[in-house]
Amino acid sequence: MTSIFDRDLPRVEANFAPISPLSFIERSAEVYPDRLAVVHGELRQSWSQTYVRCRQLASALQRAGIGKNDTVAVMLPNTPPMVEAHFGVPMAGVVLNALNTRLDAETIAFMLDHGEAKAVIVDPEFASTLHKALALRKSAAPLLVIDVTDALFTGAVQRIGSTTYEDFLAAGDAHFVWALPADEWDAVALNYTSGTTGNPKGVVYHHRGAAMNAISNVLEWDMPKHAVYLWTLPMFHCNGWCFPWTVAARAGVNVCLRRVEAQAIFDAMRTHGVTHYCGAPIVHGLLVNAPEAMKAGLPAGVKAMVAGAAPPASMIEGMEEMGFDLTHVYGLTEVYGPATVCAKHAAWNDLDIGERARLNARQGVRYHLERDVRVLDPETMQPVPQDGETMGEIMFKGNIAMKGYLKNPQATQEAFAGGWFHSGDLAVQYPDGYFKIKDRSKDIIISGGENISSIEVEDVLYRHPAVLAAAVVARPDAKWGETPCAFVELKAGAEVTPEAIVAHCKQHLAGFKVPRAVVFGELPKTSTGKIQKFELRKLAGSAQAINS
Structure with missing residues (x-):
C-alpha cells in the first residue's frame, strides 16, 4: 500500500537532483566568477576561467570519442591541469584515474591496462616513466597521450604524446553543456591502493561519496569561504583527500606546488596568505624541523591536517610554536581518504603537552557525513567493549565508502562482509567513543x-x-x-x-x-x-x- 507521503508526490527533476561534487565549481563560477581560484607561479586564474577550461576539457574528451564510463588517467604533480582534471574529466561522464607519480613503469602499465584508460595526461617530469610504461602495456587498445607543458618545470622536456594539453583544450567548446550524473552512484574516480598483494586494487569512487567527503572536510575544519589552500598533499592520494572539490565548494584558492620543500612551502604561505594545508607526518616534520629563520613572518592560525602515523608530542609542540593548528585524521583509499577525525575539545587545551599528545594521537570519531565507524570483533561483528584495551577491527558504514574494487568481486565481497567495510586495521575503543589503532592486520x-x-x-x-x-x-x-x-x-x-x-x-x-x-x-x-x-x-x- 502506498504511503500518504508518497501518493501523488512524485520524485522529479524539480525536487530531486543527484549529489555530485561537480555542482560545486558551477556555483563558485556563477557566484564568485572573479575570485581567485588557481595560483601557479605567475599564473592567476579565476573561478570563471577555471570553469571554462574544465568545460573545454570535457568537450574535447567527448569530441575525441571518450565518454560515459570510460577512463582517463593523469600523471601529474599538483599543478593547474590536475585541478582542472578533477572537474573536466567527470563532466564528460568519464572516470578520473589519478596515477601515483612515484610508482615504477611496470605498475603504471598495469594500472593503465586494468583501468582500461582511453587517454592519459602527463606532465614532462613523468614523461620518461610513462613512456616506459606504454611499452610494457599488455593491452593493444589505443591510448591518447596528451603532453602538459609547465613553465615551472626546469628539466629536459620529452614529448611522448600526439597533442599538447593546451591544444587539446583549444579544440573543446568553452560553452559545453554538461550534465550531472544520471545516478549519484555513478563512478567519478578510480584510485589504486597497494593492498597486500603484488598487483594493486582499483578502488572505485561514486559521485555521492566524493561530495559527502568534500563537504565533511569543510565541516571538520570549519572551513570558511575563500580559504587559501596549499597543495602539499599529492592530488593522486585519494583525489587529494577530496580537497579539489572541497576548495571549489568554498570558492577558495588552490595554491599549486610542484615539489614539497620547506622553503617553497613557507614562501607560499607568506606570499599567498595560506590558511589550510594537508600532509603526511613527514611534511609537518619537515616544517617543524626547518631553520628558525625560514619560519619568519608566517601567517597566524594556519590550519594543518595530518594523517598516517599519530602526531607525537614534539610535532604538536612544534606546530603550536609556529602558530599552526593541527588536526589528526584517519582513513584509507577505500573511504575517500580521511573519514574519521580526532575532534578536539576545549578542555584539552588546559592539559600538559604529553596528555594532549596522547589524546590527539587517537584516530578519533566518524566524519560528519559518514554513517558509522566502529571497532568490531571481526568474527562476531559485535562492538568490542569501550575499555581502551579490547582489540577489534575498525569498520566503516555509509556514504563515504567506495563502490568496490574494480574487476575484483571476491575482494569487494570480503571487504563488505557483514554490511561493513573492513579496514584491516586493529584498534581499541575508549569510553568516550574515540578509537586508536594498535596494529595492522595487513602487513x-x-x-x-x-x-x-x-x-x-x-x-x-x-x-x-x-x-x-x-x-x-x-x-x-x-x-x-x-x-x-x-x-x-x-x-x-x-x-x-x-x-x-x-x-x-x-x-x-x-x-x-x-x-x-x-x-x-x-x-x-x-x-x-x-x-x-x-x-x-x-x-x-x-x-x-x-x-x-
Whole structure:
C-alpha cells in the first residue's frame, strides 16, 4: 500500500537532483566568477576561467570519442591541469584515474591496462616513466597521450604524446553543456591502493561519496569561504583527500606546488596568505624541523591536517610554536581518504603537552557525513567493549565508502562482509567513543604517507638467486615514520652484501619501497614453517639503515 507521503508526490527533476561534487565549481563560477581560484607561479586564474577550461576539457574528451564510463588517467604533480582534471574529466561522464607519480613503469602499465584508460595526461617530469610504461602495456587498445607543458618545470622536456594539453583544450567548446550524473552512484574516480598483494586494487569512487567527503572536510575544519589552500598533499592520494572539490565548494584558492620543500612551502604561505594545508607526518616534520629563520613572518592560525602515523608530542609542540593548528585524521583509499577525525575539545587545551599528545594521537570519531565507524570483533561483528584495551577491527558504514574494487568481486565481497567495510586495521575503543589503532592486520608499511605492501617487497627479494627466505617489516624512521626493513635468510654457501640486495630491489621497485635496512640470518619460524614477523618487528628498531 502506498504511503500518504508518497501518493501523488512524485520524485522529479524539480525536487530531486543527484549529489555530485561537480555542482560545486558551477556555483563558485556563477557566484564568485572573479575570485581567485588557481595560483601557479605567475599564473592567476579565476573561478570563471577555471570553469571554462574544465568545460573545454570535457568537450574535447567527448569530441575525441571518450565518454560515459570510460577512463582517463593523469600523471601529474599538483599543478593547474590536475585541478582542472578533477572537474573536466567527470563532466564528460568519464572516470578520473589519478596515477601515483612515484610508482615504477611496470605498475603504471598495469594500472593503465586494468583501468582500461582511453587517454592519459602527463606532465614532462613523468614523461620518461610513462613512456616506459606504454611499452610494457599488455593491452593493444589505443591510448591518447596528451603532453602538459609547465613553465615551472626546469628539466629536459620529452614529448611522448600526439597533442599538447593546451591544444587539446583549444579544440573543446568553452560553452559545453554538461550534465550531472544520471545516478549519484555513478563512478567519478578510480584510485589504486597497494593492498597486500603484488598487483594493486582499483578502488572505485561514486559521485555521492566524493561530495559527502568534500563537504565533511569543510565541516571538520570549519572551513570558511575563500580559504587559501596549499597543495602539499599529492592530488593522486585519494583525489587529494577530496580537497579539489572541497576548495571549489568554498570558492577558495588552490595554491599549486610542484615539489614539497620547506622553503617553497613557507614562501607560499607568506606570499599567498595560506590558511589550510594537508600532509603526511613527514611534511609537518619537515616544517617543524626547518631553520628558525625560514619560519619568519608566517601567517597566524594556519590550519594543518595530518594523517598516517599519530602526531607525537614534539610535532604538536612544534606546530603550536609556529602558530599552526593541527588536526589528526584517519582513513584509507577505500573511504575517500580521511573519514574519521580526532575532534578536539576545549578542555584539552588546559592539559600538559604529553596528555594532549596522547589524546590527539587517537584516530578519533566518524566524519560528519559518514554513517558509522566502529571497532568490531571481526568474527562476531559485535562492538568490542569501550575499555581502551579490547582489540577489534575498525569498520566503516555509509556514504563515504567506495563502490568496490574494480574487476575484483571476491575482494569487494570480503571487504563488505557483514554490511561493513573492513579496514584491516586493529584498534581499541575508549569510553568516550574515540578509537586508536594498535596494529595492522595487513602487513602494510606506511612510509611518508605512502602504503608499501610487505608482500610485494618480499616477492622481489625472493627473485634474488642468493635468497632462501625473506620477510619485510616496518622499521621506525624519524623522517619517514616507517621504512621497510628486510630480514633475509641466504641459501647455503651463498654470499651477498646488504648493498647488493638493495641494488636488486631498486631494479624492480619504486624508490620509496626499497628496504632501508637489510639483516641477514636465520628467520624465526613456527612449527609449521610460518615466519614469525612479530619477532622480527622487535629487531627492526635496532637494524642499521643503509645509506643510499
